[in-house]
Amino acid sequence: MNGILRILFIFALAYGLVVVIAFLLQRTMLYFPDRSTPPATTLAMVGLRTWPEHDDMRGLLGVTAPRPANGTVIVWHGNAGAAWQRGYYVDALQRLGFRVLLAEYPGYGGRSGEPSEAALVADAQETVRRAYAEFGAPIYLWGESLGAGVVAAVAAQPSAPVAGLVLLTPWDNLTDLAQRHYPFLPVRWLLKDRYDSVHNLQGVAIPVAVVIAEQDEIIPFAHSQRLYESITAPKQRWVLAGAGHNTWPAEAYHAWWEEVMEFVTQSQ
16 A cells, blocks of 8 residues: 555656646747847848838838738748748738738747747737838738737737738637647646637627638647637638648648638728
8 A cells, every 4th residue: 555655646746747847848838939030131032121120120021012002911920930931921912912011029030038928919019000100001910820829819909900810720729729739737727828819809890811721730620610610700711621730832822812811801
C-alpha cells in the first residue's frame, strides 16, 4: 500500500510540475514571432514599404497600391513569422483594386513589445484608427488564424470603422481549441489569452466571410464551422478543398480571393 501511495504521490508531483510549466510558458507555446527587422532592400524586393512613413512602424504597405483604391484591406497574419513574409496578400488583393496594409504585431517583425491578447487587440484597434484617419473608408479587416481572433475582437467594438470582415482558418475560441490539443491539461483554468471569437462577433452586423481549410490539422474544421454557425451577421463560407492550415491556395489567380472580396464589399 505504501508503494502505491508513493507512486501516486510521484505522479501527482510530476503532473503538477507539468501544469506549472505549461502555465508559465503558455505564451511561448502560442506565439512564434520572427522578431528581426527586415532590411529596406528586402522590403523593396517584395514590393512593400513601412507604414506609417514618419512614425514607429506598425505595418507594411504595398508600394503599387491602385489609385484610387476600392478600399483598404488590413491583414493580420497567423501566429508565426512576420508580416513582411505575407506578400501573397498584397499580390492577390491589389490585383482586385484594394490598398493592402499588412499589420504587424507587437514583438514581431522588429516591433517592440511582447505578444498577448490584450496587447495585440489594443494595438490592432490603434492601427485601424490610424489607417482610417489616413485612408478613409471603407476599411476591411482580414485575419488569418491568430489574426482572425484579433480582428474579431476589434470588430466587436461598435465604434470601429469597419465595413467587412474576412476570417481565414479561424477558431471558435482558443480555450476549446487548446483543450483539444492538450486534453491532459486543465486548460480552462490555465489559459491567459482566450480569443473568444464566438462571443466577440455576437453583436457584429457587417458582412463576415469565413474561409476554412478542409483538412486543417491545427484548427480542425469543426472549430471553424462552429464559429461560422454562431455568426448572426450577413455571412458566407468558403471551404478550401483538401487544404491544410498552411497549405491553402494563396496564389493570386485563385477565384476564391475575388469571391470573398465581392461578398464583404456588397454593402458599399
